[in-house]
Amino acid sequence: MEADKINTEEKILNAAKEVFVSKGKDGTRMQEIADKAGINKSLLHYYYRNKEKLFGAVFQFAFKQFAPKIMSVFNDDGDLFVQIETFISRYIDMISKNPFIPMFILNEVNKKDTSFVINVIKTIGINPDQYRERIYSEIEKGTIREIDPNQLIINIIAMCLFPFIGRPIIQIIVFEDSNEDYEKFLKSRKKEVADFVINSIKK
Amino acid sequence: MEADKINTEEKILNAAKEVFVSKGKDGTRMQEIADKAGINKSLLHYYYRNKEKLFGAVFQFAFKQFAPKIMSVFNDDGDLFVQIETFISRYIDMISKNPFIPMFILNEVNKKDTSFVINVIKTIGINPDQYRERIYSEIEKGTIREIDPNQLIINIIAMCLFPFIGRPIIQIIVFEDSNEDYEKFLKSRKKEVADFVINSIKK
DNA sequence: GTCTATAAATTGATAGAC
DNA sequence: GTCTATCAATTTATAGAC
Structure with a gap:
């Protein structure tokens, strides 16, 4: 469903924000983001092809607040x-x-x-x-x-x-x-x- | 030799400073420190038992300057x-x-x-x-x-x-x-x- | 879309020869 | 003290079933 997709994507992004911001890019593990989002690790790669892309999304969002x-x-x-x-x-x-x-x-x-x-x-x-x-x-x-x-x-x-x-x-x-x-x-x-x-x- | 030992230890510490400071603890690779010090990777572990100890030495030194x-x-x-x-x-x-x-x-x-x-x-x-x-x-x-x-x-x-x-x-x-x-x-x-x-x- | 299984590469650390 | 070889664990990423 479209609604579900958005929902999952948001869950991922929120989890990613939490982990990336508190542990930095290098200190962040994809597994931890997946856990925090309540989904499987490979689903991360489905929405964001790799760690770098996911980080980019988080960084952009954070920069706006900064x-x-x-x-x-x-x-x-x-x-x-x-x-x-x-x-x-x-x-x-x-x-x-x-x-x-x-x-x-x-x-x-x-x-x-x-x-x-x-x-x-x-x-x-x-x-x-x-x-x-x-x-x-x-x-x-x-x-x-x-x-x-x-x-x-x-x-x-x-x-x-x-x-x-x-x-x-x-x-x-x-x-x-x-x-x-x-x-x-x-x-x-x-x-x-x-x-x-x-x-x-x-x- | 004692003089050599000090020399190597210093080379390690200097290399570690460079890498840790520029890449952070998580982003730092022991291999890179070894390369920069011109020695073998396992020699790092001979002088500093593990990454954490080496980082600690660098941090303490850096904090004094800060x-x-x-x-x-x-x-x-x-x-x-x-x-x-x-x-x-x-x-x-x-x-x-x-x-x-x-x-x-x-x-x-x-x-x-x-x-x-x-x-x-x-x-x-x-x-x-x-x-x-x-x-x-x-x-x-x-x-x-x-x-x-x-x-x-x-x-x-x-x-x-x-x-x-x-x-x-x-x-x-x-x-x-x-x-x-x-x-x-x-x-x-x-x-x-x-x-x-x-x-x-x-x- | 979501999961399981697993590949492929990296990396910290140790064993052991010299 | 210093090196080579190698282990063991971690981690990103992909293949493929459902």
């Missing part, structure tokens, strides 16, 4: 500081719901030849001009100090992501390995990052 | 802003010399049970009090605004590391995949991060 498509908040010329707060809040929310996606993506792109990444990025369609022009215009207006928009946006994203990808280390060193304390830390993070950025650039 | 032991710059009570500049400069220098270490470490600790990480951290001995007390004292003195020292130090490290671990993506999206432009960006990074931080916290 890339801040949220840039559109900078489109209109409302209050820039509010927009920065919104951007940070939404991006941290997104990552919170999928805290292992960033590590997965970053790890894989650092191994892959870039052509793979280029294709996915083109599909997503991220445009740096969305924030660049906005920042330049606010510098001219005198709302913020002079700053390279690229450096600024990279700073923001770095501060949003790092608590998630660095958690195992940070939690041990800084929070005496307390999950509770780390969750508290994450909760305060939105406001802290926004304050940190705005304090740095406001004039 | 962890900012540089915290000692905050020890005396000189000019905090100068100290922050120094910290950022030294840390970025360190990473620049081993740009793939951070990704390697972060990826592995996100898979491992934390007990592994805890042991290594204990060996290194990083103490958050080194910066905490320093920051609190400067807040009291009125040099800087009120800020959680943990949030501050994590912000700084995040901004130092991210350009390296996110390079494949950032370079494509922000710099039209130009290596030249990215190197320029990295060069300006020390000053930019320091400025960004100091502007944010100074009173």
Whole structure:
């Protein structure tokens, strides 16, 4: 049946996401994906010819969640500081719901030849001009100090992501390995990052 | 000979570093390490009983380079802003010399049970009090605004590391995949991060 | 579409000669 | 210490029945 086919394909993809994201491409076993999907191993090859193809599908999906498509908040010329707060809040929310996606993506792109990444990025369609022009215009207006928009946006994203990808280390060193304390830390993070950025650039 | 033994062991460790760091634990083949060390595969098992042990040696070594032991710059009570500049400069220098270490470490600790990480951290001995007390004292003195020292130090490290671990993506999206432009960006990074931080916290 | 059985290749690890 | 040969286990992928 067509409905069944879609169903199975989805089950496979969901299982594959789980395993690939938590164990990486090399650490993933097709058998584990099959088990998690509740199907036979050879059925994986029926839907996705090989491991590479299945991985590709997962990677593409994950990249969409990782890339801040949220840039559109900078489109209109409302209050820039509010927009920065919104951007940070939404991006941290997104990552919170999928805290292992960033590590997965970053790890894989650092191994892959870039052509793979280029294709996915083109599909997503991220445009740096969305924030660049906005920042330049606010510098001219005198709302913020002079700053390279690229450096600024990279700073923001770095501060949003790092608590998630660095958690195992940070939690041990800084929070005496307390999950509770780390969750508290994450909760305060939105406001802290926004304050940190705005304090740095406001004039 | 004793000298030969050390020599071979070093050759193995150097080869293992190269392969493990670039391909991760799961992606690494003992054969490749042996080839790169110019020795036989079974000689690896003679020096390091198994893959796990060899990986452990590499991980421990790499973690030392990743962890900012540089915290000692905050020890005396000189000019905090100068100290922050120094910290950022030294840390970025360190990473620049081993740009793939951070990704390697972060990826592995996100898979491992934390007990592994805890042991290594204990060996290194990083103490958050080194910066905490320093920051609190400067807040009291009125040099800087009120800020959680943990949030501050994590912000700084995040901004130092991210350009390296996110390079494949950032370079494509922000710099039209130009290596030249990215190197320029990295060069300006020390000053930019320091400025960004100091502007944010100074009173 | 889904399963069983099995091929084919890889890989970590050991035995044993020198 | 170092090598050759080889085992034993794993793992991707395919062939073929239903």
